Amino acid sequence: MDNEQRKILVLTGASRGIGHATVKRFSSAGWRVITCSRHAFPEDCPWEAGPEDHMQIDLADVESLTHQVEVLRKKLKGAGLNALVNNAAVSPKAFSGKRLDSISTEMADWRHVFQVNFFGPIMLARGLFKELKKIHGTVVNVTSIAGGRVHPFAGTAYATSKAALASLTREMASDFGPHGIRVNAIAPGEIKTSILSPNTEKKLVPEIPMRRLGTPEEVAKTIYFLCSEQSSYVNGAEIHINGGQHA
Numbered sequence: 182m183d184n185e186q187r188k189i190l191v192l193t194g195a196s197r198g199i200g201h202a203t204v205k206r207f208s209s210a211g212w213r214v215i216t217c218s219r220h221a222f223p224e225d226c227p228w229e230a231g232p233e234d235h236m237q238i239d240l241a242d243v244e245s246l247t248h249q250v251e252v253l254r255k256k257l258k259g260a261g262l263n264a265l266v267n268n269a270a271v272s273p274k275a276f277s278g279k280r281l282d283s284i285s286t287e288m289a290d291w292r293h294v295f296q297v298n299f300f301g302p303i304m305l306a307r308g309l310f311k312e313l314k315k316i317h318g319t320v321v322n323v324t325s326i327a328g329g330r331v332h333p334f335a336g337t338a339y340a341t342s343k344a345a346l347a348s349l350t351r352e353m354a355s356d357f358g359p360h361g362i363r364v365n366a367i368a369p370g371e372i373k374t375s376i377l378s379p380n381t382e383k384k385l386v387p388e389i390p391m392r393r394l395g396t397p398e399e400v401a402k403t404i405y406f407l408c409s410e411q412s413s414y415v416n417g418a419e420i421h422i423n424g425g426q427h428a
């Protein structure tokens with residue numbers, strides 16, 4: 182299929198973990214995936230999208246991000262955008278590996294986390310609004326189980342940025358909905374990626390009703406569902422992908 186006929190996804194944080202599985206899920210369904218992350222396109226990359234569809238974007242750099250959104254729009258050449266998935270995020274720990282709580286988190290770190298995890302997604306969604314509106318596209322924000330509870334490992338800045346992103350999802354669903362754009366969130370629980378703390382498997386798995394970690398592929402399947410016709414009346418929802426970890 183040539184690029185003109187393919188559905189297009191813009192995905193942040195594609196280089197590993199959930200983002201990587203998401204590229205594979207959408208690519209295998211024939212989508213063109215424009216990936217964004219801080220690192221350059223990996224030459225040993227397993228998916229077929231070439232380096233021309235990868236953008237080196239640092240969501241923490243406001244000025245550069247503003248510019249890169251315009252570069253992204255030029256890349257789309259007036260085509261509509263079917264989906265934007267705001268997946269990239271950071272979850273910093275203290276140097277000692279300890280959880281950063283609301284007393285110990287430096288304000289600069291707090292701002293950094295909010296820029297990447299919260300302001301980045303809204304800057305991208307607003308920047309790509311015209312392209313999304315053109316073909317009634319959809320936005321998926323990746324929140325977290327930590328947005329709704331005090332998590333033993335995820336820090337306060339991360340947790341509050343994800344709670345804000347969940348709230349933003351409802352607001353955006355209300356604002357973007359009348360323009361034909363659906364906006365939803367997925368809230369992963371403990372998924373086997375490099376963002377997890379080393380103790381997760383030992384400490385948290387016994388508390389998960391399904392007694393195992395989730396896989397990035399299981400998350401990617403739900404993101405795909407939210408970007409497909411199968412979810413055509415789902416708007417402003419946050420789908421929990423956590424093996425039943427609600428206690």
Ligand SMILES: NC(=O)c1ccc[n+]([C@@H]2O[C@H](COP(=O)([O-])OP(=O)(O)OC[C@H]3O[C@@H](n4cnc5c(N)ncnc54)[C@H](OP(=O)(O)O)[C@@H]3O)[C@@H](O)[C@H]2O)c1
Pocket residue numbers: 193194195196197198199200217218219220238239240241267268269270271297323324325326327368369370371372373374375376377
């Ligand atoms: N794994 C879990 O258990 C879990 C649980 C709850 C929520 N989540 C959420 O799921 C999403 C994906 O998590 P993951 O576990 O797959 O994380 P991960 O393996 O740490 O990957 C994070 C991705 O974000 C990108 N990224 C980080 N900082 C960035 C920046 N400043 N600008 C642009 N890209 C940046 C990274 O690429 P570069 O390093 O190349 O920039 C990488 O591709 C995140 O939103 C996370 O909060 C994960």
